[in-house]
Amino acid sequence: MKLINETALIIGSTSGIGKKLAEIFLKKGCKVAICSRNEKNVNKTLSDFKKEFGDCIIGHVCDVTDPFSLKNIVKKTVDAFGSIRILIANAGISLSYGPFHYLSPEKAYDETKTTIEKI
Numbered sequence: 001m002k003l004i005n006e007t008a009l010i011i012g013s014t015s016g017i018g019k020k021l022a023e024i025f026l027k028k029g030c031k032v033a034i035c036s037r038n039e040k041n042v043n044k045t046l047s048d049f050k051k052e053f054g055d056c057i058i059g060h061v062c063d064v065t066d067p068f069s070l071k072n073i074v075k076k077t078v079d080a081f082g083s084i085r086i087l088i089a090n091a092g093i094s095l096s097y098g099p100f101h102y103l104s105p106e107k108a109y110d111e112t113k114t115t116i117e118k119i
Helices: 016-027 039-056 067-081 105-118
Strands: 007-011 031-036 057-061 086-089
Touching: 007 016, 007 067, 016 031, 016 039, 016 086, 031 039, 031 067, 039 057, 057 067, 067 105
Parallel strands: 007 031, 007 086, 031 057
Antiparallel strands: none
């Protein structure tokens, strides 16, 4: 698989599987955007990878339950790297919406907020 100069946006990528995937993609020559709800985690992960991968990695805070936050991370990734060719949705949230073609960002936002409030 040729990944040199491809761009990956990895949601939920400051620990565990997401962080390991970011490392693998970086080692394969990909440019990677990482994100998490927690700014401290984003900064720590960027610090872990910047020495070896330099400008091939960016990171931003993103709450995947908020469609506006998702649009923002996409915009920042495209602004930094020109495109997104790979998306890995690794957020630590488990909700059931049904077929995705029936799901609007507003509906996802409302259902997610309702579910989180119950937890």
